[in-house]
Amino acid sequence: MNAAIHLSLCGLIHKRSQELRGREIEPSERLADLGIDSLENLSLVVDVENYFDIRIDDAQLVDVHTVGDLTTLIGALRSRA
Numbered sequence: 001m002n003a004a005i006h007l008s009l010c011g012l013i014h015k016r017s018q019e020l021r022g023r024e025i026e027p028s029e030r031l032a033d034l035g036i037d038s039l040e041n042l043s044l045v046v047d048v049e050n051y052f053d054i055r056i057d058d059a060q061l062v063d064v065h066t067v068g069d070l071t072t073l074i075g076a077l078r079s080r081a
Contacts, residue, residue, distance in 0.1 A: 001027060001068055001071050001072060001075070002071065002074075002075045003073060004037075005052075005070045005071050005074050005075050005076060005078075006068075008051065008052075009023075009067065009070060009071055009074065010025045010067070012034070012044065012047045012051060013025060013034065013044065013067070015047075016036070016040065016043070016044060016047075017034065017035055017036075019033075019035065020034060026066055026067065027066065027067050027068030027071060028066055028067075029066060029067050029069065029070060030046075030065055030066050031064070031065065031066065031070070032065075034067075041061075042061070045061065048074060048080065052074055052077075052078060054071065054074065054077040054078060056077065059075075060073060060077075068076070
């Protein structure tokens, strides 16, 4: 897993949640456990797409459950660009 992508993703998550600010987010943590419901997930995906200059298809999100899953997906999409 790419540490720089993970740190940037955590920054985006921290911006969305006051409760998580200042708290370390582990790659193994489930997005749902961080309070990111389906609506928040859509907003987070838009933030991720804009920040990393990538496009994420809905089908690619089916297997994304953890912060690490999303970090890996971002890395894979960036390497294709």
